[in-house]
Amino acid sequence: MAILVGGAVGVVIGLAVAYGVVLRRRRTKVLAARRAAEAGLRSALAPAADLLAACLAAGAGPREAADAVGRSVDGTVGVQLRRVAAELRLGAEPTAAWQRFGALPGARDLARCMERAGISGAPAVEGVSRIAAGLRASAHRTAAERARRAGVLVTLPLAACFLPAFLAIGVVPVLIGLAEGLMAHN
Template sequence: MVVGAGWALVGGIVGCLVGVAAGCCVWRLRPGADRKAEGEAAEAARQLPLAADLLAACVAAGAGPVVAAQAVGESLGGPVGERLAWGAAQVRLGGAPADAWRRVGEIPGADALARLLDRTAESGSPAAGPVARFAADCRAEQGRTATARARRAAVQITAPVGLCFLPAFLAIGVVPVVIGLAGGLMSGQ
């Protein structure tokens, strides 16, 4: 869009170059907090299935959900690990499980894990199976997201590739045919 504005305002190739330069400047001047939040959300989405798998393995090995969350949080680190360790520490200190796991639920896509940890803390129900299913669901969602991104990339690459090959097609395929037809018409008179 910025390239089109540069082309409309300045005109020609120089306008396109001005538009590209302006677009790069606008992109670089984005607030850093937005990029940091985007990076943290991407890191959390990447860590979530691994954290759930580790949590399920710890619970299946006999650890309680709070102990498992503490161990996974401390070993994993990052946004998911920090929140798991914080929630486990809050429950160990006597905090309400719903409040303690709410911070885990703030991670995009982790609200089901937070509800599961809260339900397990309240009822004492086994958590290994549901947490393993949650991890499988997270991995499936990541696969669907990656597939959608790849499809969008395939569609978005079509225009630049077409713009690169169209001049060559015209120069090598269409122009010689037109010249041949015009030569035939001119010599036929």
């Protein structure tokens, strides 16, 4: 920038642009990390929901199911399920305990279903199974989308390398030959 604008003003503008680029990169990295973490949580919810449905089908209540699944699932989902089970065991209201679990990305419907089962005692197997199927389908769509995006991103460097080589080796000699032929006839 100092060369284009000149002097101290160019230096200041260049520093401001560089600072803006650094901030933009940092923000992009933070957003990418947050999206990756949310995608990981969403993909971990599907097997946890399947396990919750299996526990409920076997006759366990919401608290027992949350405890069993929380002990068998790693990561944030397991920790949150163990926390819900502990809070329910200590007498917390199901609404409050499951609401904190529902704050996880993609867990709101599952938390509501388990909360209703804890409050009313109504069977939640069908609802939890349906939610688990939806979570699996969502995880499948996300994985397919990432695979398509990776395919495109892999092709870009190939195009950047092979297109200039094709032009230099295939097209340019033909054009030179045509130009020489036209010049020879004139």
